Every structure is written in structure tokens, then in C-alpha cells.
Amino acid sequence: MATATASSTVSAPRTLSSSLDLGVEKTRPGLPTEKLALYVCLPIGLVFFVLGMLNYLGIVTILVRPGETPGANPAIDFFVIGALVILGPYGFLASAHYRRINRIESRLPDFLRDVAEAGRFGMTLPDAIVVASKGRYDLLTGEIKKMASQLEWGVPVATALSLFKDRVNTPLVNRTVSIIIKANEAGGNVADVLSMVARDTRDVQISTQERQITMLTYLTVIYISFYVFLVTIYIMAGVFLPQMITAGAGISTTGSSVGGATAISLNFTAIPELFLAFLVAVIVHAIGDGIMSGVIINGRLSEGFQHATIMLASGWLFMRFAVPNLVIPNVNG
Secondary structure, three states, X not given: OHHXXXXXXXXXXXXXXXXXXXXXXXXXXXXXXXXXXXXXXXXXXXXXXXXXXXXXXXXXXXXXXXOOOOOHHHHHHHHHHHHHHHHHHHHHHHHHHHHHHHHHHHOHHHXXXXXXXXXHXXXXXXXXXXXXXXXXXXXXXXXXXXXXXXXXXXOOHHHHXXXXXXHHOOHHHHHHHHXXXXXXXXXXXXXXXXXXXXXXXXXXXXXXXXXXXXXXXXXXXXXXXXXXXXXXXXXXXXXXXXXXXXXXXXXXXXXXXXXXXXXXXXXXXXXXXXXXXXXXXXXXXHHHHHHHHHHHHHOOHHHXXXXXXXXXXXXXXXXXXXXXXXXXXXXXX
């Protein structure tokens, strides 16, 4: 009997320790995925920048658009690809990370309200958390059930809440759990504190959602203005300037055939430089407006990198592969 009792006494702490390790070791925080992507993509993007510089200097000749003469355009192509490599993965992964945080925090007030309701029936805080863990809270469900299991194994409520906070690790969860731990240590009616925190959290989320809905109008205007700019360039390249070139070539030919001298001479050699300026303007427009869009919507640059990637990729592809090349006639030949 003594051996059996000793064995059970030794095995129980070991099981409890393994339960605690289950909550810590498997969720030990490491390097965030978006930062890891940035560190990996940054040197790759720098390689493309170097290739762009070598193309511009004429040391190497790598053309993204076939049939094009070497020069500034191929160099800009590699600079754009490098920027997309750096901004794109980080922007999309960071945005996905913040969307996950929003999903987690959106259900936190429901969990707090359920714990508070259970506490009003006379349950202690650990018992109320265990009862509330039977509900569905989206991405929070698994972590709440893990916390409830730890409480059922006899883990102190402050320790279980701290482990829950470390696993989820979002700003709102960290602030809320710290308040609950302090309120539980101070004693009194924890249910009232939970209700107050749940109501405050919900008010903050509603205010944030209303602001995002309002700012969505400005985001739409930014996108529309950018693509209207692209369409304007296409109309100039596809309709207006070709007609001007044709008319100018006709005027120059007519002038040279009357009286043996050129009455009117039109120079169109600056048109390629004009479209190079348009290409640079599109790139600056895309990056600047994209970053501004993220700051307007969520106040975060990482969200802006996502919009900048979308605008930059679509604008560059449109300018390089959709806008037609203008052929400048040689009226002197």
C-alpha cells in the first residue's frame, strides 16, 4: 500500500508537469513568420537591385520584355521585381497575422461574458472558466480548452491565465488577462470586473470597425484614381500619340515636298523619355498610395505593403506588357 501510494504521489506531479509543458513547449514563441520572410527576401531583392544597376550601366543585358533595347527600362524592371520580392511576402504575411489577431480578439468579449455569467451563479473563477470552455470561440476555442484542462489538473488560476496569455500573445488578450489576474488577487466580485472588461473590449472593437468602414471609402478612391491614371496612359499610347505622330509625319512630308524645304518639322524623339517618366510615376504612385492606404485603414505600414504590392505589380505589368510601344518614324530618311 505504501509503495502504491508513493507511486501515485510521484506520478501525479509528473503528469501535472507534463500538462504545463504541453501548454508552453509546443507554443514557445519564435521568430514571427512575416519577419522571417522579410529576412529571407531582403537579400533576394537586393540581388535584383544589383542586376538592375548592372543593366543600366550596360555591364549585363537581361531583358524582361523581349525585343526591347537595353537601357533604363530593363533596369527599372529589375528594381520593381526586387521591390515586389521585399514588400510582397512581408506585407501579405503580416496582414494575415493581423487578421488572425482580429479573429482571436473578436471572440474574447463573448468568452469573458460567459465566464462572468457563470461567476454570478456562485462559481469560483476556475470553475467558471471550465464551464465557459464548453462554448465555441473560433480560434480561441483550443486555447481556452487547454486552459480549462490545466485548471482541472489543479494548476493555479493565475498560472493558467498567464500560460494562456503567453500562448495567444495578442495586445488585447495580454491587457485583459492582466486585469483579470489583478482583480482575482485583490478579491471581491470578479464577475463584475469581467463584465466591465467585456463591455469595454466590445466598445473598442466596434469603434475600430466603424473607423475601418469609414476609411474604406478613401481606400476605394485611392485604387480608382490609380487605375484611372493607368487607363489614361493607355489611351495616350494607343490612340492620342499615334495619331499625333502620324499627323506630324504627314505634315513634315508635305512641307518637304512643297518648295523643296521643310515648312514644319515635328520632333517626336522625346516620346520614349515621356513614357519612361510615366513608368516611374506609376511606380512612385503605387508604392506611395499603397503605403498610405494601409496607414489610413489600420495605422500599420505592413498593411500598406500589401496594397503597395498589388498596385505596383498591376501597374508595372500594365505599363510594360499592355501599353503598346510607339514606333517613331524617320521622316528625314
